[in-house]
């Protein structure tokens with residue numbers, strides 16, 4: 001089975017950004033999540049007038065995948081920015097990192113994509129972005 005390339009995954013994240021619903025922050029973010037079986041799930045951020053129900057692109061992608069029965073993930077590409085004013089790349093928020101922690105092991109990678117140039121990205125592992133993470137192992141007998 002051939003997995004999608006890193007550059008293809010970054011491109012899919014950039015395309016997913018177009019679906020963002022962000023009338024308040026005007027931050028549009030897209031994510032593309034690669035499952036171990038080669039399936040890719042995309043997601044965008046979806047804001048809400050009462051703010052709290054807002055969900056990030058990364059969690060949208062994860063929840064779509066998990067609701068479809070996927071449980072094993074390889075990497076996620078994230079791309080976003082505020083309109084055309086703020087440029088560059090930004091990493092996933094803490095809540096999204098915690099969601100990744102629920103389903104991913106230490107080899108899981110996060111590709112933080114440059115909004116203007118999807119081929120340019122920084123690569124991180126989950127332990128780099130969420131050291132000493134709280135995961136399922138803390139709630140089970142075997143540690």
Ligand SMILES: [Zn+2]
Pocket residue numbers: 056057058059092093094095096097
């Ligand atoms: Zn987030």
